[in-house]
Amino acid sequence: MSIKEILTYPDSRLKQESSEIEKFDALLQSIIQDLEDTMAEGPGAVGIAAPQIGYPIRSVIVDVSSRKKIKHHGHLVLINPEITEWHGLKTGREGCLSVPDFTGNVVRAEKIKLNAYNQLGESMNFEMEGYEARAVQHEIDHLDGLLFLDRLVSRKNDLFKRKNYK
Amino acid sequence: MSNWYMLTLVGADKPGIVANITKTLYEADCNLGEASMNRLGGNFTVMVMINTEHSENAVKEKLALPCKDQELHFHIDKIEGKLHNHHVPDISIIVSGADHAGIVAQVTNALYDAGLDILDLNSDVAGSEDKPIYICQIDGQAQDGIKALEAAIIPLREKGIDISLREIETMVG
Ligand SMILES: [Zn+2]
Numbered sequence: 001m002s003i004k005e006i007l008t009y010p011d012s013r014l015k016q017e018s019s020e021i022e023k024f025d026a027l028l029q030s031i032i033q034d035l036e037d038t039m040a041e042g043p044g045a046v047g048i049a050a051p052q053i054g055y056p057i058r059s060v061i062v063d064v065s066s067r068k069k070i071k072h073h074g075h076l077v078l079i080n081p082e083i084t085e086w087h088g089l090k091t092g093r094e095g096c097l098s099v100p101d102f103t104g105n106v107v108r109a110e111k112i113k114l115n116a117y118n119q120l121g122e123s124m125n126f127e128m129e130g131y132e133a134r135a136v137q138h139e140i141d142h143l144d145g146l147l148f149l150d151r152l153v154s155r156k157n158d159l160f161k162r163k164n165y166k
Numbered sequence: 167m168s169n170w171y172m173l174t175l176v177g178a179d180k181p182g183i184v185a186n187i188t189k190t191l192y193e194a195d196c197n198l199g200e201a202s203m204n205r206l207g208g209n210f211t212v213m214v215m216i217n218t219e220h221s222e223n224a225v226k227e228k229l230a231l232p233c234k235d236q237e238l239h240f241h242i243d244k245i246e247g248k249l250h251n252h253h254v255p256d257i258s259i260i261v262s263g264a265d266h267a268g269i270v271a272q273v274t275n276a277l278y279d280a281g282l283d284i285l286d287l288n289s290d291v292a293g294s295e296d297k298p299i300y301i302c303q304i305d306g307q308a309q310d311g312i313k314a315l316e317a318a319i320i321p322l323r324e325k326g327i328d329i330s331l332r333e334i335e336t337m338v339g
Binding site for chain 1: 250251252254255334335336337338339
């Protein structure tokens with residue numbers, strides 16, 4: 001149980017793919033506790049992935065319940081999360097604990113279906129949308145060695161500029 | 167000791183111009199900070215923070231010839247290089263209309279009075295020559311809350327200005 005240092009870009013460990021979790025043992029529980037403690041310290045973070053604190057395993061925490069007026073599933077510990085369906089696209093602004101002092105626009109699926117295990121190894125299914133779906137996609141990217149920097153779109157992409165067709 | 171300057175460059179837009187300029191700055195011992203490049207009305211424009219050991223006059227001398235070669239006007243101001251201090255916008259505003267005389271002034275003044283701190287503004291003239299459309303995108307911080315801005319745009323809409331306001335929720339994870 002401790003607050004860990006958050007790895008920051010360009011630390012090469014953030015670019016590694018994390019491995020599947022097979023044992024829901026005491027070690028996993030202590031890593032999840034470290035994630036909880038570290039996320040609670042982070043300034044306004046709604047999610048954190050194990051590789052951000054140096055554990056290359058497929059575990060993330062997402063909790064967007066502090067946001068007003070959105071649909072969410074509360075505090076989620078997600079083990080081996082896997083998105084099975086993606087619907088719609090939406091641009092939104094993201095930042096990352098591993099990329100301090102920078103925010104940018106990223107396109108994500110608006111709605112997703114998600115399979116994951118909880119920290120006891122019980123299987124869970126979710127349908128998520130909007131802000132929570134964005135957070136989950138951002139965290140799963142961390143497990144695949146991707147940062148939102150890899151997905152930035154132009155800040156002017158919000159508005160479609162029509163070409164003149166003659 | 168190194169100094170920060172704001173370098174402004176304006177010229178005709180041509181292929182390769184960014185590559186040329188960055189090479190020129192590198193060869194003049196200038197490191198880049200934050201920069202914003204835009205093509206405005208067919209012109210190339212860039213404002214770039216540069217960091218260098220050289221004095222303002224020395225930088226001017228180093229840039230004079232390459233800028234002349236590339237047909238660029240340049241201007242330099244000594245500044246304080248305040249990096250690592252980004253402000254995150256929480257509101258995005260889009261203003262559009264057929265006629266733009268005075269629209270931006272009316273909108274920005276009304277929103278300023280309602281607590282808007284503008285961080286980023288881009289405006290464009292689209293449409294065609296005989297039917298121009300004016301579009302302006304503003305990102306900023308609602309210092310007095312979003313409700314104050316929502317209230318401030320009602321009289322603007324009543325004057326016929328197309329204006330929409332969208333909350334930006336930055337997801338940090
Ligand atoms: Zn992140």
